[in-house]
Amino acid sequence: MSALSTRPDVVLLDVNETLSDTAPMARAFEDVGAPGSLAATWFAGVLRDGFARTAAGAAAPFADVAAGALRTVLEGVDGLGPALDDAVSQVMDAFTQLPAHPDVAPGLAALRASGLHVATLTNGATAVSDGLLRRAGARDSVDQLLSVQDAPGGAWKPAPAAYEHGLRATGSTADRAVLVAVHPWDVDGAARAGLRTAWLDRSGRTYPSHLTAPDVTAPSLTALAELLSR
Amino acid sequence: MSALSTRPDVVLLDVNETLSDTAPMARAFEDVGAPGSLAATWFAGVLRDGFARTAAGAAAPFADVAAGALRTVLEGVDGLGPALDDAVSQVMDAFTQLPAHPDVAPGLAALRASGLHVATLTNGATAVSDGLLRRAGARDSVDQLLSVQDAPGGAWKPAPAAYEHGLRATGSTADRAVLVAVHPWDVDGAARAGLRTAWLDRSGRTYPSHLTAPDVTAPSLTALAELLSR
Secondary structure, eight states: OOSSSSOOSEEEEOOTTTTBOOTTHHHHHHHTTSOTTHHHHHHHHHHHHHHHHHHTTOOOOHHHHHHHHHHHHHHTOTTOSSOHHHHHHHHHHHHTTOOBOTTHHHHHHHHHHTTOEEEEEESSOHHHHHHHHHHTTOGGGOSEEEEGGGSGGGOOTTSHHHHHHHHHHHTOOGGGEEEEESOHHHHHHHHHTTOEEEEEOTTOOOOOTTSOOOSEEESSHHHHHHHHHO | OOSSSSOOSEEEEOOTTTTBOOTTHHHHHHHTTSOTTHHHHHHHHHHHHHHHHHHTTOOOOHHHHHHHHHHHHHHTOTTOSSOHHHHHHHHHHHHTTOOBOTTHHHHHHHHHHTTOEEEEEESSOHHHHHHHHHHTTOGGGOSEEEEGGGSGGGOOTTSHHHHHHHHHHHTOOGGGEEEEESOHHHHHHHHHTTOEEEEEOTTOOOOOTTSOOOSEEESSHHHHHHHHHO
């Protein structure tokens, strides 16, 4: 028996931070002469602005929001090494070259071996997901690479249209799909769209009280595969 | 002649950070044994989760999101002074007792003296706006205190419904109103809803390239009042 009341057919996996390890971004900021701690500030600003545009009914491509927010963050830095444009390019490049967490390749392989249809659903570009999975040797474990950029209006998760795109593209229905993410806002949005949800919590945090709780929680993708195949 | 092509009748002012000075929040975090830098991390998380809920079609009251995000942030702190619940209450209390920026009382008085209808439009509670303005001796300069909590679904700015609530409540139309905010995402959302926009930039930043530019920019509310009454 699965940890969920009925076994899902489709698993939709978030990509940024859920599959990719963003820890090296601190080093990428330091390499252009900025404090490493700005990496977290930057990424929070990307989500804030991306969600704002989605809420305003005018979603924008991830790369545009990310580069715009990066420029804003780096402009405030004294003693930047490269010129601003070059620093923005260099940090954005680093973002497309992140490694996967060590549990990703074996976890995806186990999910697929258990008979699930495995798809990624990112707010970013599928090319970035593709590169990440190839570098991890895990591309063959994923059946489909999906992006909200192909959803109506390009609405970012956690808008319902983003999850509906994931269901439509995989030929699934909400009750047969499980969304996997490290971000509580993604778990919350997927639950509101009717999907089952799995919260990946690699660092033993407490799930925030103001967002819909996940159906299952696992400390790694390998542990989650085990839970879902039970 | 106004700095805008036609003179507006109504000014809608954002409250958090636009009128209130949030700098003392760093001290409020330190008072419970947390790093002062967490204040900015916390507030970014409040916006991220509030916008996420709005994008998901399930907006939540500001105080709930703020307290939930605060608990998440403080839980990760080693050596918190008070118990977690008490620390959350203490920091939330500090948020309701922030001072106004020094330009707020004279700026609001000047806006009103120029014949504009002056209203606040906050993602938070009107009681917090009321307290802030009273402490600043500026309550009499504001005709109406509005909150998105009274918009359909409680949608936060920058959702169109939030600005439409502001227009409806002031009996205005988009072309006769100007939104004033320090946050580019608020300027962007208001512009998309058809309002004119003023960006208050007290620290000489560059407006982000990925969001709709404001119609006017001013370094203080007094300077803005001067610009709008020209």
